[in-house]
């Protein structure tokens with residue numbers, strides 16, 4: 408197994424460097440792992456199992472070789488434990504029972520993360536190291552993803568590492584007011600249950616959505632929880648991180664009028680491009696204001712880019728389809744019509760009972 412590792416411990420300045428040299432090997436992708444699919448996806452099962460077996464064998468071979476060469480088993484064992492924290496595999500978060508809610512899951516993962524840091528600090532004397540402005544992470548080994556082992560159903564999934572959580576939430580543009588409002592906090596009633604189901608499904612099958620580029624237009628009266636639902640999808644996707652070419656997918660929320668105002672004030676065209684090209688976008692308050700020519704132009708660029716690149720988008724509007732027709736530019740409408748499936752929330756009769 409270590410036949411290609413010709414150097415000996417004497418070639419290195421420390422045992423740790425030697426260990427790093429010996430344990431560097433194949434990556435999970437070399438076994439056919441597809442980071443575009445979810446970790447629990449059927450097609451990823453074999454690669455994961457093959458990789459785990461490989462790593463187990465590799466580490467045991469490294470251990471054996473070190474003990475033989477160094478002849479001090481306790482020193483090697485100690486190094487092994489420490490290395491496991493320093494640069495081994497990402498640690499696993501084991502769930503014995505299904506979490507009560509997404510919130511409680513996130514809380515549990517957070518305390519696991521804090522526990523790992525405590526062990527690293529107190530047991531192995533490891534201080535947080537800052538690499539390129541980012542603190543190294545003993546839990547995810549800076550991969551940003553934590554492997555969650557769901558013991559009760561034998562599945563493994565991925566979650567966003569808590570060390571990234573706040574940054575990703577902030578980047579996404581989720582309002583503070585909604586930061587603790589996921590699907591679990593949404594009050595389901597007869598008038599909204601079809602919409603809730605559609606949105607949950609959209610989030611659960613996001614790998615497929617990403618391939619088809621399916622978009623939604625969520626319409627319904629003011630005060631029916633449309634923004635909450637859009638944010639819930641976004642948070643679900645943040646907590647269950649997805650990767651494209653090993654990069655975390657970019658997921659953003661904007662309120663359209665607010666975004667246009669910012670654009671008008673800052674002239675930052677690159678912000679428009681960033682939003683037009685991010686892998687998932689929630690566009691809220693569509694049609695709230697009548698657009699002037701400049702605004703129509705910007706919105707068309709946004710919608711048209713997403714349409715052409717097949718990028719999943721959730722549009723949210725308080726207006727009825729007829730009102731949207733009156734309010735939006737024909738070019739924008741025709742794109743919306745082609746790319747987005749309509750989802751209605753609330754009953755027609757409840758319309759405008761609540762004030763804006």
Ligand SMILES: [Zn+2]
Nearest residue numbers: 544547568570
């Ligand atoms: Zn981490």
